[in-house]
Amino acid sequence: MKIKEGYILRSVAGNHIVVGVGAASVDFNGMININDTGAFLWKIFEKGASVDEAAELMAKEYDIDIDTAKVDAEAFAEKLEAADLIEK
Amino acid sequence: MKMHKIADLNVLLDYHGKVLAHQAPAYETDEKCVPDIIIDLPDEFLAEKIKENPHLNASECEYVFTGAAFYNNIVKYNGFLLHSSAVEYKGNAYLFSAPSGTGKSTHTGLWQKAFGAEARIINDDKPAIRATDEGVFAYGTPWSGKTDLNLNVKVPIKGICFIERGEKNSIRKISTAEAIALILNQTLRPYTAEGMNMLLDCLDKVLRVVNVYILTCNISEEAAIVAYEGMQ
Numbered sequence: 001m002k003i004k005e006g007y008i009l010r011s012v013a014g015n016h017i018v019v020g021v022g023a024a025s026v027d028f029n030g031m032i033n034i035n036d037t038g039a040f041l042w043k044i045f046e047k048g049a050s051v052d053e054a055a056e057l058m059a060k061e062y063d064i065d066i067d068t069a070k071v072d073a074e075a076f077a078e079k080l081e082a083a084d085l086i087e088k
Numbered sequence: 089m090k091m092h093k094i095a096d097l098n099v100l101l102d103y104h105g106k107v108l109a110h111q112a113p114a115y116e117t118d119e120k121c122v123p124d125i126i127i128d129l130p131d132e133f134l135a136e137k138i139k140e141n142p143h144l145n146a147s148e149c150e151y152v153f154t155g156a157a158f159y160n161n162i163v164k165y166n167g168f169l170l171h172s173s174a175v176e177y178k179g180n181a182y183l184f185s186a187p188s189g190t191g192k193s194t195h196t197g198l199w200q201k202a203f204g205a206e207a208r209i210i211n212d213d214k215p216a217i218r219a220t221d222e223g224v225f226a227y228g229t230p231w232s233g234k235t236d237l238n239l240n241v242k243v244p245i246k247g248i249c250f251i252e253r254g255e256k257n258s259i260r261k262i263s264t265a266e267a268i269a270l271i272l273n274q275t276l277r278p279y280t281a282e283g284m285n286m287l288l289d290c291l292d293k294v295l296r297v298v299n300v301y302i303l304t305c306n307i308s309e310e311a312a313i314v315a316y317e318g319m320q
Contacts, residue, residue: 008281010288013264013295019272019288021281029277031269 001077002048002087009034009042018042032083037062041076045086051077089128093117094158095216095227096242097124097165103154105147111230114240125161127154155231159214159276163286166293167218170248171274174215174226175199176239177207180246181226182319183215184303185274190251193235194307195315202312212237217245219293245298247319254304257311259318267300 006024010017016039020028034042040061044054051073059069080086089102092115100123101112129150138149159169172185173192177199184192192212199207213233215226224245232238249259250270262270271291278284301319305311 006281008284010285012268012288012292015265015268017265017268017288019277019284021284022279025277025279031272033265033269 001045001050001080003042003046003080003085004087007085009039009046011039016042027084037072038076041073045077045080089126091117091119091121091123092230093119093240094229095162095165095167095218096220097162097167098122099124099158100126100128101154102128103150105150107147107151108154108230111151111232111236111238114238115230124165125158127157129153129157151231155214155229156276158229158231159216160278162216162218163276163278163283163290165218166220166286166290167216168275168287168290169214170217170271171214172248173212174210174228174243175207176210176226176241176243177203177316179243181210181215181243182246182315183217183226183248184251184315185248185270186251187274191253191305191307192251193237195251195303195305195311198307198309198312199316202309203316208239208241209237210239210241210243217290217294219290219297224294224298245294247299247301249301249303249315249319252302252304253306255306257303257305257308257314259301259303259314261299261301264295264300266302267295270300 006022007018007020016034018032055069055073059066089100092099092101094115098121138146170185172183173196174181174183175196184195186192210226211228211232212235216229218225225242226245227242228238228240278287303315
């Protein structure tokens with residue numbers, strides 16, 4: 001799955017935020033706050049990856065077991081889908 | 089076309105209407121300098137805007153859209169507008185922001201009642217904010233919304249405050265995360281990723297230095313005192 005075009009992830013005063021630009025800002029002119037793991041996963045899904053691939057990268061990066069990583073990656077992916085941020 | 093110094097930027101501005109004729113001269117400069125921003129709205133553009141905005145006359149349209157041109161450009165210079173009423177008191181600027189109609193101008197009016205002539209309105213609608221090496225400043229500009237309350241001054245910002253109406257007066261400091269969302273809602277959001285990144289760069293600098301608060305307030309003079317004391 002891949003995040004739609006037009007959303008940028010930025011760090012502002014120590015906070016990770018996502019905002020829409022261009023055409024995306026018409027659909028979404030709010031802002032999302034995400035935490036550090038969220039930001040890590042966002043960058044992966046921005047390039048495009050499966051939930052399993054994201055979980056593997058997460059397990060490596062944070063030195064956690066793959067099952068925990070899978071739960072977190074799936075939860076995050078669900079949030080993205082619910083917010084309509086994933087390319088169909 | 090005349091040269092103006094607005095928010096420490098050289099602005100070459102052309103206008104014909106009454107509103108700017110009244111409000112722009114305070115910002116004129118004789119200095120020979122290279123313009124940072126050139127605002128020269130084409131006649132066809134203005135004609136189109138006048139048609140689209142029947143509630144505004146030609147002079148008001150020119151005022152609104154020259155202002156938009158200015159604020160769209162300051163993002164390139166570490167600046168942005170905050171839809172707020174900015175008051176100066178004892179050498180510091182305090183910005184009160186909220187959606188239209190909440191009572192920003194009413195509140196800064198209370199500062200003038202409570203603190204007298206020492207409290208001056210820097211810009212009653214859209215002060216320019218710029219993050220510089222010497223700190224974060226609020227500036228008056230010729231564009232101050234429905235009133236002509238603006239001063240050609242540059243004042244360091246002590247606090248940014250979002251107003252909510254309430255029965256009792258109270259103020260609390262908020263997190264930068266909360267502040268970002270509130271500020272983004274009361275500024276011009278650039279359309280392009282490049283512009284948005286410049287705005288967020290500036291916001292990053294501002295939020296590392298300036299505290300942001302939420303003020304719940306009524307329309308008594310006490311509201312001004314609670315706000316001022318809460319931001320020291």
